Amino acid sequence: MTNDRRVLVHPDNTALFGSVAARFITKTVDLLDDLGTANIVLTGGRAGTGVMSAINESSARDSVDWSRVHFWWGDERFVPAGHEDRNDVGARAALLDHIPVPAENIHPFPASDEVADLDEAVAVYTAELAKFAMDGNEVPRFDITFLGVGPDGHIASLFPDRPEVAVKDVPVVAVRDAPKPPPLRLSLTRPVLNGSDRIWLVLSGADKAAALGLGMAGASFHEVPVAGIKGRKRTVFFVDQDAAAEVPESLISPSY
Structure with a gap:
């Protein structure tokens, strides 16, 4: 299985989010033609929500047969359902509430008011993945996994110098005392993320430049988790010019 790791630079957020949205729609149509269904892993944050909004606003949005697309999440904040901190709340407002995707095709992590505790939430989502x-x-075939990257290099809820980033034997991990609020979280593990056919990382802002530079330079994934992320077929970093400031010119692709 070949793997390309590319950095594509865009002049600003509007161009960045619009470009990723266009590529996502085109690739999803192709996946549905080839495979019949598609499994997409979503992320939260400014970039994740920006891309989903751009997909919703695209004139090509309805070219996708959304009834055959399943949505999952790479991580989630363990707070009550409907809480503004939850990634699924942002995704619904930006995209999912606007497209004809069946409710049973949306697979959010359990909320804190839906299960007894964080450990039960891990068990519930592990079972949902297996189903x-x-x-x-243990998990579905993930066709496209979206990830954001924190200024510290974290991806999903796998933070630097934390035990969760090294977990290999389970698909879902509980995160307690996370270094950024809220402290309780759920996350797919690194092997599951890396089992995705395509990983698309979307970064914007000068505060992401150091993390991206270290990640591309081969830093330890324990210290810079994004350095340990690589999809089975392709890994693409979609970035704006500010985030690309510390990426060597030789690693920047002129086209996709």
């Missing part, structure tokens, strides 16, 4: 897995796998 849609094939060929004896």
